[in-house]
Every structure is written in C-alpha cells, then in structure tokens.
Amino acid sequence: MEVKVMKNIMGANEKLAEELRAYLSGHGITVINVMASPGAGKTSVIMKLMELSKRRFSVIEGDIASSIDAEKIDRIGVHVVQINTGGECHLDANMIRTVVTGDEAFDNTVLFIENVGNLICPSSFDLGEKTKIVIASVPEGHDKPFKYTSMFSTADVIILNKMDLMPYIQFDKEAFYKGIAAVNSRARVFEVSCATGEGFGELVKWLDEVR
Amino acid sequence: MHEYAVTCNIVDIAVKEAEAAGAGRILEIRLVIGDLSSIIDESVSMYFDIISKDTIAEGAKLVFKRMPALFLCKSCGREFEKPRSGFNCPHCGGEGRLTDAGREFYIESLEVE
Numbered sequence: 551m552e553v554k555v556m557k558n559i560m561g562a563n564e565k566l567a568e569e570l571r572a573y574l575s576g577h578g579i580t581v582i583n584v585m586a587s588p589g590a591g592k593t594s595v596i597m598k599l600m601e602l603s604k605r606r607f608s609v610i611e612g613d614i615a616s617s618i619d620a621e622k623i624d625r626i627g628v629h630v631v632q633i634n635t636g637g638e639c640h641l642d643a644n645m646i647r648t649v650v651t652g653d654e655a656f657d658n659t660v661l662f663i664e665n666v667g668n669l670i671c672p673s674s675f676d677l678g679e680k681t682k683i684v685i686a687s688v689p690e691g692h693d694k695p696f697k698y699t700s701m702f703s704t705a706d707v708i709i710l711n712k713m714d715l716m717p718y719i720q721f722d723k724e725a726f727y728k729g730i731a732a733v734n735s736r737a738r739v740f741e742v743s744c745a746t747g748e749g750f751g752e753l754v755k756w757l758d759e760v761r
Numbered sequence: 762m763h764e765y766a767v768t769c770n771i772v773d774i775a776v777k778e779a780e781a782a783g784a785g786r787i788l789e790i791r792l793v794i795g796d797l798s799s800i801i802d803e804s805v806s807m808y809f810d811i812i813s814k815d816t817i818a819e820g821a822k823l824v825f826k827r828m829p830a831l832f833l834c835k836s837c838g839r840e841f842e843k844p845r846s847g848f849n850c851p852h853c854g855g856e857g858r859l860t861d862a863g864r865e866f867y868i869e870s871l872e873v874e
C-alpha cells in the first residue's frame with residue numbers, strides 16, 4: 551500500500567524555529583544568524599559592530615569544541631553563552647531554544663548567533679532569526695558564491711571582509727558580484743575591514759535599523 | 762555533512778506516517794531531494810541502517826529522486842541545470858538567475874504493509 555506523505559524533512563526544526571520566533575518577539579530579542587567559513591572574521595565583525603553601535607547586544611557562540619570566541623566577548627562585558635556542538639556541523643533551533651528560554655539577560659537585545667564555521671550545513675537550519683548574515687573574506691577568493699550556492703542564496707546581508715588585503719590578493723570583485731547576483735537578487739552587500747574599520751559606517755547604519 | 766540529523770528526521774516522519782496509516786512495516790521510503798541541499802545519498806543510507814534498527818522502518822529501501830538546481834537565462838529565457846563552472850547559460854552565454862528548483866527536501870510517499 552502506498553502512503554502519500556509530502557512532508558518537509560526539516561519540518562521539525564522549522565516548527566521549533568517558528569515557536570522560538572514567537573518567544574523572541576515577545577521578549578524583544580532580534581536574532582541575527584551569522585554564518586561564514588572558519589576564519590572569515592565572524593567574531594571580529596560581531597565585536598566591531600557591538601563596539602560601534604549603541605544598541606544592547608547579547609551573543610550565542612556556536613563552536614565544535616572551544617570557548618575561545620566566547621571568552622573574547624565575555625571580556626567586553628556582553629552577555630554570551632557558548633554552545634559546543636561536540637562535532638555537529640551546525641546549530642539548530644532546539645539548541646538556541648534551550649539556551650535562550652528563561653534567560654532574561656537576552657531580553658530586549660540584538661542577539662548575534664555566531665554559527666559553526668562552515669559554508670554548507672548552517673544554511674539548512676532556521677534558528678528563529680530575523681536576518682541571516684553571510685560573511686566572505688577577500689583571502690578566501692571570489693569564487694565562494696559559485697561553490698556555496700545554497701549559503702549565498704539564503705543570505706539577507708552579505709559582508710565582504712578583509713578589504714584591506716585587496717591589494718595583495720588576486721580577487722576578481724566583478725566575478726564575486728556576478729556570482730551573488732545570479733543566486734541572490736535581494737541581499738545587501740557591504741565591504742568592510744575589521745583591521746582598518748573601513749565600511750563599518752554603512753553597516754552600523756543598517757544594523758541600527760534592524761527590528 | 763549533517764546527514765545524521767537529516768536521517769533521524771526521515772525515520773521519525775516515516776514511522777509516524779506509517780503508523781497513522783495502520784501499517785506494520787515500511788518497505789520503501791521515497792525522498793525528493795534538490796541538489797542545493799548538499800546531502801549525500803550514500804551517507805543517508807548508511808545512517809538509515811543504524812537509526813531505523815528495531816523500528817518498523819528497518820530494512821526499508823530508500824529511493825532518492827534527485828532534483829537539479831535550475832537557472833533561468835536573463836537573455837534567452839531558457840532554463841538550464843547548474844553548469845559545472847559558473848552560472849552562465851550553456852545555450853547563449855547569458856547570465857543565469859537561480860530559480861527555486863533544487864531546494865526540494867521532502868518525503869514524497871511510503872510503500873507499507
């Protein structure tokens with residue numbers, strides 16, 4: 551006998567993410583899911599934005615096993631919780647729900663979730679976020695939107711980091727932008743450098759308006 | 762890379778649906794998976810053998826229906842599958858735009874008894 555199913559395989563995560571979204575909105579928490587490859591500058595961009603914007607922030611650090619990034623955030627006095635996935639390649643809605651629910655220090659903040667460094671898996675998991683940021687960096691090369699189509703196609707904002715290294719790297723900016731245009735017509739793209747602070751004025755202006 | 766989590770979901774949904782239909786055993790699970798999902802069929806099959814053990818899905822055959830990621834050419838309007846390199850149209854060389862095809866990720870149906 552055949553049974554018609556037609557059910558999304560990620561449905562359980564998506565249902566949890568929707569429930570989480572209701573909780574977050576009730577507690578004034580605006581979630582920004584930050585995704586990138588390892589070393590693209592996720593922590594640096596988040597820290598720079600928290601330094602330059604006057605909004606209240608909190609952070610969830612996703613990592614396979616260390617707490618190096620969370621310690622950096624803790625030192626500047628921002629509420630941070632570390633999630634060690636123990637080898638899992640991504641964060642999911644249940645992990646975020648477990649951390650956020652009932653912890654009042656997250657209330658009325660912009661919550662940056664620094665996802666596990668990986669350009670593949672995190673794009674499949676809704677974390678209840680308002681906005682997805684994908685960070686690419688100049689030394690990684692201009693071909694990333696072509697190789698990681700799913701990740702770049704789901705971004706609301708794409709940040710090209712380490713612009714100060716542009717003179718030293720063969721990075722074809724035109725090709726990079728063509729790749730983005732082919733897979734994502736709505737994302738805003740910002741070019742920044744955490745080392746020099748270049749480009750952060752515009753990005754902070756965008757962040758200050760995210761509701 | 763996250764095939765373990767994905768396979769847990771597949772077994773979970775299939776067992777619930779089969780039980781709701783009053784079935785005692787699942788013979789086949791038909792999956793529709795878009796190429797943008799980055800899921801490896803063999804890896805799902807490997808986890809499936811472990812996760813489905815001692816459930817009514819144990820021994821079921823997994824059938825993967827693969828859906829290609831499709832692009833639409835801005836110049837000639839034709840649809841084409843994601844080329845191996847770049848996103849340009851293989852017919853006229855125009856710039857392609859990603860469509861929604863390739864994001865499918867669902868269980869279509871089960872064969873049960």
